[in-house]
Amino acid sequence: MKKLFLLILIFNSGIQAFSQKIQIRFVDKFSAPLFGVTVNLRDSLNKSFQLNNFTDTSGRAEFNLKSNSIYLLKASSVGYRPFGAVINTSDKGKAYIFTLQDDSQTLSSVTVSAKKPLMTQEDDKTIVDPEPLAGMSTNAFELIEKTPGLFVDQDGNVYLNSSSPARIYINGREQKLGPSDIASILKSLPPNSIEKIEIIRTPSASMDASSSGGAVNVVLKKGVKLGRTGTVNAGFNQGRFGNQFVGINLNRSLETRSSYLNLNFNHRKSFDESAFERVLGTENRNLNTDSYSIFPAYSIFSGFGANFDLSKKLEVGYDGRLSFNDNQSRIENNSEVVNSVSFAEKFSQNTNQVENNTQNYNINQGVNAKYKFDEKGSELRFDASLDYFETNGGQGYNTNFVIPTAISFSGAGDWLNSRTLFASMLDFKYLFPKKLTLESGLKTSIQNFDSKTEYTITRNGITAKDAFRTNAFDYFENINAAYAQMSKSFGKYVLKTGARLENTVMKGRQTVPSDTTFSINRTDLFPYIFFSRKLFKIASYxxxxxLIARRTISRPVYEYLNPFPRFVDQYIYEAGNPSLRPQFTNNIEANISFDERPIFAIGRNYVKDIFTSVVLQDKSDARVSYRTYQNLGKNTETYFRLLGAVPPGKKYFFVVGTMFMFNDYEGQLDNKPITFSKGTWSFFTFHQLKIDANSSVYLNGFFRTNGQQQFYELSNFGDLDLSINRQFFNKKLVVTAQMRDLFYSYNYSFTLNQGNINATGFRRSDSRRFGINIRYNFGQKKKNEGFDMFNVEGMDSK
Structure with missing residues (x-):
């Protein structure tokens, strides 16, 4: 047996001695790598001998060929003309780089389907393919929650690598809304309407400077040129309460135009349960509050648009979105003030019921155009959008005391908020010879926000105006920006540098209950630098x-500025702070990618005038506290990320990673110095196991240890989700069964030691759910469709 093994080894070594490894790379007319090109090689002397391969994400295909031989090469890819060439292996050291030309007609035969990586690195952006996550989600908000490396808190904020939340963009347009309003929009979007998610931790000068926490850009699918196609999807998930959804997506494309229509209905219901124990300023007294909330809601979403190729150089498009959300909440609080030594002694006891009913609708209309100067990628882009968001709501509350005396009072209120945002931008990009690229642009945005709130209070059967909660507030914002940046390649090196100049005008006026105003007019410069270098190769990759650095700004949104008190219960309320100043961040990060996949990063954020949520004690009543926002001082955030993965295309694929963040605060709160340091670990993972050609199992989750959120110290918590995906009827029907929060671990206890506030508590919600999603694909695809970039089921011959 040993001799046979030795003979095989010697024979194989002999073959290797007379063969050589050949790399062939395919690019498009812009020199961008082409992924998934089918490559066929035939021996010119023995045409029965042939080799096949597919290009990877860098556009490369690798072969072991005999030395001093001639091979006939054929290559094909959807949207490109068939290509042929001769490969002579006697040409030592020759680099084989071929350019494929665009063609409206491609191969008529269907070849293979290949899997896209879940995450790829593209300059300063991480691109996430949402397809593996869409079957596990009922809306876009859940899809973002499942994206490895993103953390979404229970208030709807998205965090990347900073204690500041990331800015949310949809189709490259910033959503100037508060976290709850953005969450409502994302929950109305069907998950399969998303083409990709762009994670930009340190945005370049071409993006808004108001992104100190990074940016998440949700790119929606438009008229993809696949003929006449459509998708019907429906599903439910059940926890203590249930969610249901149904939707349809339609696409139609011709040679020079395409259109799409998305319709979706979503019904949701969940609960939130919390407990809060706070030490009062008075001696030996604690305030204990238990709260239970139910949140029924439904939403209707429609997205539609069209794209037109007016010529080979000019493209224009229109996109529109309409959404309506009806959100309700029923909250019951039980509160008591007790002796902290002898809990049997009660100084006060009451119940409180609150009912909220809010309807909001959003209308977004946008037009865009692109003019191509040449085939290298030089272009001029224009985009303009008009966004209207209105919220109309009402609240009723009732408070009943049993200790020290039986007394009750109630109140009611109505509010109307409206926001109008107009934004337009013009971006210019030109590719000069010798790999020099110039980018510049202009942008303007104008936002108007109006808020009117009227409350009444009823005591002893007498109803009167509640002057404390009645409020009227107007807000105006105008931001004008100009940027320029240039990039140059020097062999293995890429250098990009630029700057963005922004002028900010912010005006706020409260007319009720008193006439107060604030105004900001400032101009700031935000430099940016990006440096990239090829380090070395590992197995041809x-x-x-x-290395990336940039200065950014965080401007308070209108929710943080609006001073009107929002009633929670008789012991706590929320109010904005119209005197908030902008927050500035200087970020520097170094990271490494392997085959365009991010694997490691280390960075630091220097934050000045940081504003964050704080809880303060009411000066007139020690039992009452209120949540607001304040500028506290400065914070230094140091972090690193580590990511590892098994490459896609096999039966088993996984991504696993970790992030550590260390915060060092220094400032003042309630006229007292505040300093603390805290480190937090986060772990995240995503797994896919392909059982057979039609079935896959997915597992994803995260875990955080000793978390820090603003000034709250959180206990360990996490989430683990499991789903099984099965395809039927020639892969047209997809059925997914899923289980969210398997171990019911997405709940936590917290501690708050801040100024005069010393409190502990816990929070949990309706996070553990079982559900089933069904999706059916229909329609007539183009006959020349050969390579499906969105098939995540591995590399199977059709």
Whole structure:
């Protein structure tokens, strides 16, 4: 047996001695790598001998060929003309790089389907393919929650690598809304309407400077040129309460135009349960509050648009979105003030019921155009959008005391908020010879926000105006920006540098209950630098390093500025702070990617005038506290990320990663110095196991240890989700069964030691759910469709 093994080894070594490894790379007319090109090689002397392969994400295909031989090459890819060439292996050291030309007609035969990586690195952006996550989600908000490396808190904020939340963009347009309003929009979007998610931790000068926490851009699918196609999807998930959804997506494309229509209905219901124990300023007294809330809601969403190729150089498009959300909440609080030594002694006891009913609708209309100067990628882009968001709501509450005396009072209120945002931008990009690229642009945005709130209070059967909660507030914002940046490649090196100039005008006026105003008019410069270098190769794949630095700003949104008190219960209320100043961040990050997949990053944020949520004690009543926002001082955030994965295309694929963040605060709160340091670990993972050609199992989750959120110290908590995906009827019907929060671990206890507030508590919600999603694909696809970039089921011959 040993001799046979030795003979095989010697024979194989002999073959290797007379063969050589050949790399062939395919690019498009812009020199961008082409993924998934089918490559066929035939021996010119023995045409029965042939080799097949597919290009990877860098556009490369690799073969072991005999030395001093001639091979006939054929290559094909959807949307490109068939290509042929001769490969002569006697040409030592020759680099084989071929350019495929665009063609409206491609191969008529269907070849293979290949899997896209879940995450790829593209300069300063991480691109997430949402397809593996869409079957596990009922809306876009859940899909973002499942994206590895993103953390979404229970208030709807999305965090990347900073204690500041990321800015949310949809189709490259910033959503200037508060977290609850953005969450409502994302929950109305069907998950399969998303083409990709762009994670930009340190945005370039071409993006808004108001992104100190990074940016998440949700790119929606438009008229993808696949003929006449459509998708019907429906599903439910059940916890203590249930969610249901149904939707349809339609696409139609011709040679020079395409259109799409998305319709979706979503019904949701969940609960939130919390407990809060606070030490009062008075001696030996604690305030204990238990709260239970139910949140029924439904939403209707429609998205529609069209794209037109007016010529080979000019493209224009229109996109529109309409959404309506009806959100309700029923909250019951039980509160008591007790002796902290002898809990049997009660100084006060009451119940409180609150009912909220809010309807909001959003209308977004946008037009865009792109003019191509040449085939290298030089272009001029224009985008303009008009966004209207209105919220109309009402609240009723009733408070009943039993200790020290039986007394009750109630109140009611109505509010109307409206926001109008107009934004337009013009971006210019030109590619010069010798790999020099110039980018510049202009942008303007104008936002108007009006808020009117009227409350009444009823005591002893007498109803009167509640002057404390009645409020009227107007807000105006105008931001004008200009940027310029240039990039240059020097062999293995890429350097991009630029700057963005922004003028900010903010005006706020409260007319009720008193006439107060604030005004900001300032101009700031935000420099940016990006440096990239090929480090070395591992098994023919590039290991590339990046160094990125930028200055950014965080402007308070209108929710943080609006001073009107929002009633929670008789012991706590919420109010904005119209005197908030902008927050500035200087970020520097170094990271490494392997084959365009991010694997490691280390960075630091220097934050000045940081504003965050704080809880303060009411000066007139020690039992009452209120949540607001304040500028506290400065914070230094140091972090690193580590990511590892098994490459896609096999039966088993996984991504696993970790992030550590260390915060060092220094400032003042309630006229007292505040300093603290805290480190937090986060772990996240995503797994896919392909059982057979039609079935897959997915597992994803995260875990955080000793978390820090603003000034709240959180206990360990996490989430683990499991789903099984099965395809039927020639892969047209997809059925997914899923289980969210398997171990019911997405709940936590917290501690708050801040100024005069010393409190502990816990929070949990309706996070553990079982559900089933059904999706059916229909329609007539183009006959020349050969390569499905969105098939995540591995590399199977059709």
């Amino acid at each position: 590039d290991l590339r390093g990046y």
